[in-house]
Amino acid sequence: xxxxxxxxxxxxxxxxxxxxxxxxxxxxxxxxxxxxxxxxxxxxxxxxxxxxxxxxxxxxxxxxxxxxxxxxxxxxxxxxxxxxxxxxxxxxxxxxxxxxxxxxxxxxxxxxxxxxxxxxxxxxxxxxxxxxxxxxxxxxxxxxxxxxxxxxxxxxxxxxxxxxxxxxxxxxxxxxxxxxxxxxxxxxxxxxxxxxxxxxxxxxxxxxxxxxxxxxxxxxxxxxxxxxxxxxxxxxxxxxxxxxxxxxxxxxxxxxxxxxxxxxxxxxxx
Numbered sequence: 001x002x003x004x005x006x007x008x009x010x011x012x013x014x015x016x017x018x019x020x021x022x023x024x025x026x027x028x029x030x031x032x033x034x035x036x037x038x039x040x041x042x043x044x045x046x047x048x049x050x051x052x053x054x055x056x057x058x059x060x061x062x063x064x065x066x067x068x069x070x071x072x073x074x075x076x077x078x079x080x081x082x083x084x085x086x087x088x089x090x091x092x093x094x095x096x097x098x099x100x101x102x103x104x105x106x107x108x109x110x111x112x113x114x115x116x117x118x119x120x121x122x123x124x125x126x127x128x129x130x131x132x133x134x135x136x137x138x139x140x141x142x143x144x145x146x147x148x149x150x151x152x153x154x155x156x157x158x159x160x161x162x163x164x165x166x167x168x169x170x171x172x173x174x175x176x177x178x179x180x181x182x183x184x185x186x187x188x189x190x191x192x193x194x195x196x197x198x199x200x201x202x203x204x205x206x207x208x209x210x211x212x213x214x215x216x217x218x219x220x221x222x223x224x225x226x227x228x229x230x231x232x233x234x235x236x237x238x239x240x241x242x243x244x245x246x247x248x249x250x251x252x253x254x255x256x257x258x259x260x261x262x263x264x265x266x267x268x269x270x
Contacts, residue, residue: 008162010261051122055083076108099148123163128184142193158240173233237266
């Protein structure tokens with residue numbers, strides 16, 4: 001049996017997070033020492049796959065590689081925006097960028113690795129933004145992305161999909177559901193689209209192992225939200241139903257700072 005560990009993290013700007021050394025007390029350090037701090041945490045996570053979202057980079061803006069890992073980057077056309085990357089110490093069979101639809105593939109939101117036994121998809125789902133002004137686009141994205149995942153399954157391998165999916169699915173997944181009912185990330189439309197994804201045969205791995213538990217992966221920078229634990233769970237690992245028996249662990253690492261999100265993890269026994 002092969003045990004695989006996955007980590008997903010919206011870093012909200014990879015250069016900024018690397019500069020903070022992934023520490024919860026930040027000080028100014030010279031660049032070499034900062035990179036050592038980053039590497040120390042990366043090694044401590046000891047993951048076979050590390051998926052990052054909202055890297056906010058263009059090609060060539062950072063040189064951040066780790067021994068034993070290769071990395072696969074998808075950049076947004078717009079500078080300083082969006083972006084995804086997967087670091088892996090397992091060799092993929094193939095790599096894909098985007099979901100094959102031009103209107104959805106300019107923002108660097110998806111990287112997919114085809115492995116021998118499964119597909120791994122790292123996604124940064126579009127935010128519907130204040131006033132839900134991008135909700136129509138978001139709903140178009142949801143339909144296209146769900147079809148993309150089912151298309152991967154149709155190729156004969158199950159799917160692991162992870163990332164910042166920008167939705168708290170149930171009331172337990174955020175601190176204040178009543179006051180956020182019509183806000184981005186907790187609208188009926190977004191929650192319904194996430195429900196359709198689950199109905200299409202995907203399992204929310206953390207919720208499967210932690211029914212009834214409230215734990216968050218994102219906190220606003222305003223009003224000391226993280227200190228007061230006024231958060232949302234919007235970062236996920238979903239797996240095809242065929243992989244459900246293989247789920248050996250899932251966690252939310254809310255003791256790791258450096259972003260307004262914290263890492264989430266999945267362990268599979270294959």
